[in-house]
Amino acid sequence: MFKIDPIELEKHRKVADDFTMKYHLNHKHCPVCGSPNHFSTYVGYILKIDENCKVDESFKDENTVVCKCGWKGITHDLIPEYNTEKVMLFILLSPAIVIHFLFIWIPTQIIMWIITPIIKKSIK
Numbered sequence: 613m614f615k616i617d618p619i620e621l622e623k624h625r626k627v628a629d630d631f632t633m634k635y636h637l638n639h640k641h642c643p644v645c646g647s648p649n650h651f652s653t654y655v656g657y658i659l660k661i662d663e664n665c666k667v668d669e670s671f672k673d674e675n676t677v678v679c680k681c682g683w684k685g686i687t688h689d690l691i692p693e694y695n696t697e698k699v700m701l702f703i704l705l706s707p708a709i710v711i712h713f714l715f716i717w718i719p720t721q722i723i724m725w726i727i728t729p730i731i732k733k734s735i736k
């Protein structure tokens with residue numbers, strides 16, 4: 613017979629919640645237009661977790677999704693969240709990193725390379 617241990621149950625619930633949260637972040641946006649706003653059916657698909665708290669990674673949410681752009685598929689075909697803020701930050705920061713590297717890091721290295729032997733000589 614099954615013996616339900618509340619601690620085990622809580623652990624399983626947490627694992628299931630974490631997996632579901634990540635799954636929904638990875639399957640959120642329309643693969644055609646990138647929109648997160650679409651119509652979807654709400655059938656619950658069972659997530660299998662074994663006695664060692666390991667999630668069955670082959671889990672597939674097969675709810676039907678219809679996007680405003682006309683795309684139709686299942687939740688599993690949706691793509692991860694596209695983080696515009698992170699992309700913008702990267703675009704803004706990358707020239708700053710290049711400039712920093714060219715005009716600060718490299719000259720510093722050259723100056724250090726020239727100065728170090730002089731300092732070493734003056735110490736002797």
Ligand SMILES: [Zn+2]
Nearest residue numbers: 642645679681
């Ligand atoms: Zn779409």
